[in-house]
Amino acid sequence: MTSIEEFIEARLGEDERIARAAFLxxxxxxxxxxxxxxxxxxxxxxxxxxxxxxxxxxHIARHDPARALQMCRALRCMIASLRLAHYIDDDTLDETLFHDDLRPLARVWRAHEDFDPEWEWAA
Structure with missing residues (x-):
């Protein structure tokens, strides 16, 4: 089973590859x-x-490859900040809360075959 963090990183990697391929x-x-x-x-x-x-x-112009790459970088920064915010002390990450906070982000790719329905998030 892939963790929610690994799932999101894999999707960001795919988005980056596709965006880079769209540049001449x-x-x-x-x-x-x-x-x-x-x-x-x-x-x-x-x-x-x-x-x-x-x-x-x-819509197409607004979501161009440059924006997709910027979004990937921004989301990685947000994930890193969330990770830091969920440390109980210097060595202990509260993985449950951290992963709960990643659920809305993972939902962006809920149609992906690797999405785990347990990650579903109710707005």
């Missing part, structure tokens, strides 16, 4: 996409999506 060779990984419906273009004006509805174009 030589494009900085901070380059943001833009929407000009019906098209979406990369930072160097390369056409990414040829035709979509205006609201979809905004």
């Amino acid at each position: 060779a030589g494009t900085p990984t901070t380059a943001q996409w833009s929407a000009d419906a019906p098209e979406v273009r990369s930072a160097d004006s390369t056409l990414v999506v040829k035709h979509t509805w205006p609201k979809e174009a905004e």
Whole structure:
């Protein structure tokens, strides 16, 4: 059985690989996409999506690879902070509380085959 922390790290790794693969060779990984419906273009004006509805174009551009990479970094920082916050003393992590706090994050990937239904979180 995979721990909830391992599950989340694996999903973040997948998201990073997919985001990096979406960048054209030589494009900085901070380059943001833009929407000009019906098209979406990369930072160097390369056409990414040829035709979509205006609201979809905004959504696609807003969730570009640069943002996906930034989100992965931010979530890893949050997980590290949560881990530190759940130490009872210098050597003892309260894993139950730590894992409970990770449940809402794991739920993002609840459709993934490795998601454990025991991690389900009721809002």
